[in-house]
Amino acid sequence: MTSHPHEPRTLRVALLGHGAVGSEVARLLTRDADELAQRIGARLELVGVAVGSDRPDRQTAFDPALLTTDAAALVRRGDLDVVIELIGGIEPARSLVLAALEHGASVVTGNKALLAEDGSTLFAAAEDAERDLSYEAAVAGAIPIIRPLRESLTGDHVRRVLGIVNGTTNFILDAMTTTGQGFDEALAEAQRLGFAEADPTADVEGFDAAAKAAILASLAFHTRVTIEDVHREGITTVTADEIASADDMGCVVKLLAICDQSMDGGAVSARVHPVMIPKDHPLASVRGAYNAVFVESESAGQLMFYGPGAGGAPTASAVLGDVVSVARNRLLEVTAPPERTHARRRLLGIGDARTRYHIALDVDDKAGVLASVALAFADNEVSISAVRQEGHGDDAQLVVITHTATDAALSRTVQQLSDLPMVREVSSVMRVEGEGL
Ligand SMILES: NC(=O)c1ccc[n+]([C@@H]2O[C@H](COP(=O)([O-])OP(=O)(O)OC[C@H]3O[C@@H](n4cnc5c(N)ncnc54)[C@H](O)[C@@H]3O)[C@@H](O)[C@H]2O)c1
Numbered sequence: 001m002t003s004h005p006h007e008p009r010t011l012r013v014a015l016l017g018h019g020a021v022g023s024e025v026a027r028l029l030t031r032d033a034d035e036l037a038q039r040i041g042a043r044l045e046l047v048g049v050a051v052g053s054d055r056p057d058r059q060t061a062f063d064p065a066l067l068t069t070d071a072a073a074l075v076r077r078g079d080l081d082v083v084i085e086l087i088g089g090i091e092p093a094r095s096l097v098l099a100a101l102e103h104g105a106s107v108v109t110g111n112k113a114l115l116a117e118d119g120s121t122l123f124a125a126a127e128d129a130e131r132d133l134s135y136e137a138a139v140a141g142a143i144p145i146i147r148p149l150r151e152s153l154t155g156d157h158v159r160r161v162l163g164i165v166n167g168t169t170n171f172i173l174d175a176m177t178t179t180g181q182g183f184d185e186a187l188a189e190a191q192r193l194g195f196a197e198a199d200p201t202a203d204v205e206g207f208d209a210a211a212k213a214a215i216l217a218s219l220a221f222h223t224r225v226t227i228e229d230v231h232r233e234g235i236t237t238v239t240a241d242e243i244a245s246a247d248d249m250g251c252v253v254k255l256l257a258i259c260d261q262s263m264d265g266g267a268v269s270a271r272v273h274p275v276m277i278p279k280d281h282p283l284a285s286v287r288g289a290y291n292a293v294f295v296e297s298e299s300a301g302q303l304m305f306y307g308p309g310a311g312g313a314p315t316a317s318a319v320l321g322d323v324v325s326v327a328r329n330r331l332l333e334v335t336a337p338p339e340r341t342h343a344r345r346r347l348l349g350i351g352d353a354r355t356r357y358h359i360a361l362d363v364d365d366k367a368g369v370l371a372s373v374a375l376a377f378a379d380n381e382v383s384i385s386a387v388r389q390e391g392h393g394d395d396a397q398l399v400v401i402t403h404t405a406t407d408a409a410l411s412r413t414v415q416q417l418s419d420l421p422m423v424r425e426v427s428s429v430m431r432v433e434g435e436g437l
């Protein structure tokens with residue numbers, strides 16, 4: 001591109017997707033054009049906005065002549081500097097991102113599903129094309145967490161990342177905690193208030209959080225982790241009784257994305273499941289649809305990143321931050337350092353994950369039951385930290401809290417407990433995070 005030395009340069013931008021986030025990005029790009037030009041040192045010219053064929057009539061913040069339903073042609077124009085992908089899902093987003101990079105554009109995306117499934121292909125394509133691929137919006141919406149992990153903490157050793165990275169499930173669990181509602185009731189309320197989608201599967205079954213866990217683990221441990229590597233359990237089976245039992249112990253139930261490493265640091269794991277955490281843990285105070293990511297690193301210690309994890313405007317903030325940053329790089333004809341996965345650490349399965357457990361058993365209320373139950377734990381080398389009995393007679397229940405054990409040892413223990421004649425049912429098994437119980 002040639003320009004007079006005193007004329008500000010223009011960078012050509014295409015937007016793919018004009019939904020909740022895309023329409024807000026378009027609005028802010030248009031409204032703040034002058035200010036963004038000052039911050040970047042070049043004007044951003046929106047040259048095309050690709051939309052789906054499902055909503056032909058729409059209000060736009062820009063000249064409607066820019067609208068097209070042919071995203072594939074738009075990304076192949078050959079004169080684009082930045083493509084913003086806000087369609088979501090795997091295809092056609094993947095082909096569009098790859099084509100945009102091949103045709104010389106840097107890409108900004110919020111697409112966690114795509115990055116978690118096929119990040120290595122996309123990052124390799126960006127490196128080959130010598131273009132940026134930025135994705136702050138993909139994890140925890142507006143919260144700056146990708147850049148802190150990629151840049152601020154890249155001289156430190158991240159040990160563990162615990163995240164509340166799905167607002168829908170946090171809203172539902174919080175409602176269950178404050179009102180005593182069951183899951184179905186709390187979900188219906190979340191849908192009525194617009195916090196949960198009509199099809200809530202991706203959120204409540206943990207798929208959305210698992211994609212984010214894969215992205216966080218890849219960055220934290222310099223190792224490619226895909227969504228396939230992430231053990232995933234959602235919140236659909238969390239009961240009001242479990243929430244009440246957590247409360248009795250001074251805990252709350254949260255759906256956490258947990259990225260951690262083995263004791264020797266040689267292997268890493270990523271998993272998503274409900275956990276009980278003590279009410280004085282910083283993550284316990286994250287209410288409603290808010291997100292937070294808690295990072296433990298060797299020198300920095302404990303850090304917490306907190307804020308809105310979703311919504312058109314908050315997510316657009318993260319997208320625009322990336323747009324400004326990749327636009328500055330385009331002007332300087334540089335790129336951010338590529339994704340580093342040099343550490344190639346071994347990935348642990350869920351069986352090797354180590355945590356503490358809260359187990360509730362419906363049992364016969366008679367002499368010797370506790371001894372038999374304790375023996376099942378001892379046989380599997382799972383050490384008990386506390387036991388209490390709740391109820392009597394036909395309502396007798398034992399609640400056992402363990403010390404740290406592997407998931408495999410705990411599963412064997414639960415199987416052995418289920419086979420005991422005096423155990424009517426193992427009614428709840430939930431993992432416990434945080435110190436002090
Ligand atoms: N909404 C949020 O709070 C949020 C938060 C973080 C990240 N994200 C991510 O941002 C992306 C966009 O999310 P959203 O909430 O805006 O979704 P959305 O469903 O509101 O918008 C997506 C838009 O893409 C359009 N589309 C579909 N196929 C297309 C095609 N071939 N060409 C052009 N447009 C097409 C659809 O018509 C729709 O309007 C997703 O990757 C999502 O995961 C969203």
Ligand SMILES: N[C@@H](CCO)C(=O)O
Pocket residue numbers: 165166167168169203208309310311
């Ligand atoms: N559906 C997600 C937001 C987009 O990642 C949530 O509930 O947090």
Ligand code: NA
Pocket residue numbers: 136137138139140141142143144145146318
């Ligand atoms: Na973010």
